[in-house]
Amino acid sequence: MTTSSSERGVSLGMPQLPAPAYPDDVRARLETDAREVIARYPDSRSALLPLLHLVQSEEGHVTRTGMQFCADMLDLTTAEVTAVATFYTMYRRRPSGDYQVGVCTNTLCAVMGGDAIFETLQEHLGVGNGETTDDGKVTLEHIECNAACDFAPVVMVNWEFFDNQTPGSAKRLVDDLREGQPVQPTRGARLCTFKETARILAGFPDERPGAVEEGGSAGPASLVGLRLARGETAPARVVHPRDGGPHDEPQHPAHRPPTAEHPSSHDAPQQTSASDPAHPAGPAAEEGE
Ligand code: FES
Numbered sequence: 001m002t003t004s005s006s007e008r009g010v011s012l013g014m015p016q017l018p019a020p021a022y023p024d025d026v027r028a029r030l031e032t033d034a035r036e037v038i039a040r041y042p043d044s045r046s047a048l049l050p051l052l053h054l055v056q057s058e059e060g061h062v063t064r065t066g067m068q069f070c071a072d073m074l075d076l077t078t079a080e081v082t083a084v085a086t087f088y089t090m091y092r093r094r095p096s097g098d099y100q101v102g103v104c105t106n107t108l109c110a111v112m113g114g115d116a117i118f119e120t121l122q123e124h125l126g127v128g129n130g131e132t133t134d135d136g137k138v139t140l141e142h143i144e145c146n147a148a149c150d151f152a153p154v155v156m157v158n159w160e161f162f163d164n165q166t167p168g169s170a171k172r173l174v175d176d177l178r179e180g181q182p183v184q185p186t187r188g189a190r191l192c193t194f195k196e197t198a199r200i201l202a203g204f205p206d207e208r209p210g211a212v213e214e215g216g217s218a219g220p221a222s223l224v225g226l227r228l229a230r231g232e233t234a235p236a237r238v239v240h241p242r243d244g245g246p247h248d249e250p251q252h253p254a255h256r257p258p259t260a261e262h263p264s265s266h267d268a269p270q271q272t273s274a275s276d277p278a279h280p281a282g283p284a285a286e287e288g289e
Pocket of ligand 1: 104105106107108109110144145146147148149152153154
């Protein structure tokens with residue numbers, strides 16, 4: 001699937017028609033929401049980021065209409081709004097799926113299996129980076145580090161974490177999303193759609209019963225340093241969910257304990273490039289040796 005420059009929201013210098021207006025009822029509803037957001041800030045322009053999430057929650061991506069709306073509400077130019085909307089990757093500039101599946105292919109996740117997961121999902125879903133399945137359910141993209149390197153390789157769906165993934169678990173995850181099965185992230189509340197997520201990011205309450213209580217926290221691997229700083233003994237090895245234990249009960253097929261067919265990525269042999277013969281892999285010498 002290829003996209004033209006206009007589909008990507010990029011102007012090649014041709015004058016554009018004015019952005020179409022929201023229907024009156026939609027505009028009135030969004031204005032009410034926007035005023036509530038703007039009132040939280042001493043300077044109205046500080047509300048631009050949440051307002052972009054708000055318009056994204058309406059249409060699933062930030063349209064020219066949405067940017068015009070933000071400019072109107074905040075007394076900004078559309079150029080100022082566009083500069084922000086195109087800078088941050090959390091704002092989508094073209095129609096996408098209900099679930100944004102982001103595979104971290106930054107350095108650590110990549111070598112721990114992120115590259116293999118991304119390639120597997122591209123083949124399994126039949127889409128490339130930034131593309132959406134024909135059923136409109138899943139948009140696949142590779143993402144940069146999400147500060148969850150201790151759970152590498154990480155997959156995020158609508159910004160919720162799925163830790164220690166493998167190509168097999170990631171395939172089961174996207175299959176469940178497409179089939180409408182309930183999906184529980186490794187850490188955090190159960191998934192909602194991208195539009196619903198965008199509204200929460202705009203600063204409105206998560207009204208799903210029990211969702212706030214399900215909110216995630218740091219996982220055990222992230223807390224090792226804190227435990228050591230407190231003088232506590234850290235576990236010899238912390239890998240979620242492979243090790244079992246009370247925190248590691250499988251909540252979802254994507255998070256089953258590994259079997260021989262589905263080893264954790266930490267156990268699975270990875271296909272990595274051969275070492276440079278001039279610098280063979282091996283134990284590094286201690287300082288001073
Ligand atoms: S490299 Fe993937 S979360 Fe940091």
